[in-house]
Amino acid sequence: MTELAIDVRGLSKHFGNKVAVNKVDLQLPKGQVWGFLGPNGSGKTTTIRMLCGLLKATEGEGRCLGFDLRSDAELIRRHTGYMTQKFSFWNELTVRENLEFVARIYELENRRRCVDDTLEVLGLGHRQHQLAEALSGGWKQRLALAAVTMHKPELLLLDEPTAGVDPQARRDFWDQIHRLSNEGMTVLVSTHYMDEAERCDHIVYLAHGNLITEGTVADIIDQSGLISFRAEGTGVRSLEPHIAAQAGVEYAAYFAAGLHICGHDRALLEKAVSSVASKGYHWQEIRPSLEDVFIALMDQSGADLRSHA
Ligand SMILES: Nc1ncnc2c1ncn2[C@@H]1O[C@H](COP(=O)(O)OP(=O)(O)OP(=O)(O)O)[C@@H](O)[C@H]1O
Numbered sequence: 001m002t003e004l005a006i007d008v009r010g011l012s013k014h015f016g017n018k019v020a021v022n023k024v025d026l027q028l029p030k031g032q033v034w035g036f037l038g039p040n041g042s043g044k045t046t047t048i049r050m051l052c053g054l055l056k057a058t059e060g061e062g063r064c065l066g067f068d069l070r071s072d073a074e075l076i077r078r079h080t081g082y083m084t085q086k087f088s089f090w091n092e093l094t095v096r097e098n099l100e101f102v103a104r105i106y107e108l109e110n111r112r113r114c115v116d117d118t119l120e121v122l123g124l125g126h127r128q129h130q131l132a133e134a135l136s137g138g139w140k141q142r143l144a145l146a147a148v149t150m151h152k153p154e155l156l157l158l159d160e161p162t163a164g165v166d167p168q169a170r171r172d173f174w175d176q177i178h179r180l181s182n183e184g185m186t187v188l189v190s191t192h193y194m195d196e197a198e199r200c201d202h203i204v205y206l207a208h209g210n211l212i213t214e215g216t217v218a219d220i221i222d223q224s225g226l227i228s229f230r231a232e233g234t235g236v237r238s239l240e241p242h243i244a245a246q247a248g249v250e251y252a253a254y255f256a257a258g259l260h261i262c263g264h265d266r267a268l269l270e271k272a273v274s275s276v277a278s279k280g281y282h283w284q285e286i287r288p289s290l291e292d293v294f295i296a297l298m299d300q301s302g303a304d305l306r307s308h309a
Pocket of ligand 1 (some may be wrong): 015017018039041042043044045046047
């Protein structure tokens with residue numbers, strides 16, 4: 001049987017009347033990298049904070065790393081690395097001093113060796129004497145990752161770790177995540193970036209505190225039932241207002257020099273395409289992208305919420 005790093009059921013968090021997380025189940029096998037996606041305010045941070053024992057769940061039960069979520073919060077924290085959205089280290093200390101400080105907090109043995117090893121593995125050696133405040137965004141995130149992994153946690157919870165960093169730095173950061181996963185660490189990472197979602201073994205999509213769908217990228221695209229067509233040709237962008245207004249077109253967007261339309265009703269989509277057939281654009285059916293699916297899910301969950309209001 002697969003060993004689970006996270007096994008929680010019915011996890012909920014209420015802030016007064018606000019239901020930030022609503023009965024979420026998560027079974028995350030050890031060693032995998034899971035992506036946590038969803039629009040702003042969908043409950044990702046709140047869930048992560050409950051999982052690492054920083055926030056008490058209103059309802060629900062389960063285990064993280066075999067420890068009870070409710071009674072063993074301190075043990076969970078000790079075996080988990082949690083990286084928040086904000087860079088939260090000491091700007092006036094150097095990279096090395098920051099890590100030395102963290103090593104003292106965790107009461108690590110062989111502190112000097114731990115810091116040296118961490119600097120080397122994360123490629124921070126040549127920046128060790130630089131003040132943290134002088135680092136670029138990408139290197140700050142690298143330092144943050146070094147600090148949350150130095151005590152060799154079994155579970156890593158990363159809350160939008162690469163927000164605002166450039167693509168190369170994000171790619172380097174993800175190489176590190178996969179390295180840690182290869183070493184056996186389990187990772188749950190929230191992100192708004194589609195390319196990052198595609199690097200995960202499994203994706204969980206939340207909206208308005210509810211778990212809407214989960215699976216591999218391919219599963220999520222297949223389960224969505226979404227159909228996409230793409231048009232190419234000079235001036236194709238000008239079609240957008242007309243075609244977006246056709247019945248069955250749930251969303252139309254200009255993307256990589258082509259116009260995508262998406263919906264769930266094939267007959268209506270084909271009718272929308274034929275309504276502009278005389279204009280001579282080249283249309284073809286394409287596999288929906290993960291972004292197409294998430295936009296459709298976002299629209300759908302917003303509509304469901306409005307219909308229940
Ligand atoms: N301490 C709090 N008190 C009251 N409401 C809160 C509190 N923390 C979060 N919320 C609300 O709970 C909901 C979920 O917030 P959360 O930060 O978990 O979402 P998120 O998916 O992480 O969003 P983002 O992508 O913007 O980081 C939001 O409506 C938020 O305003």
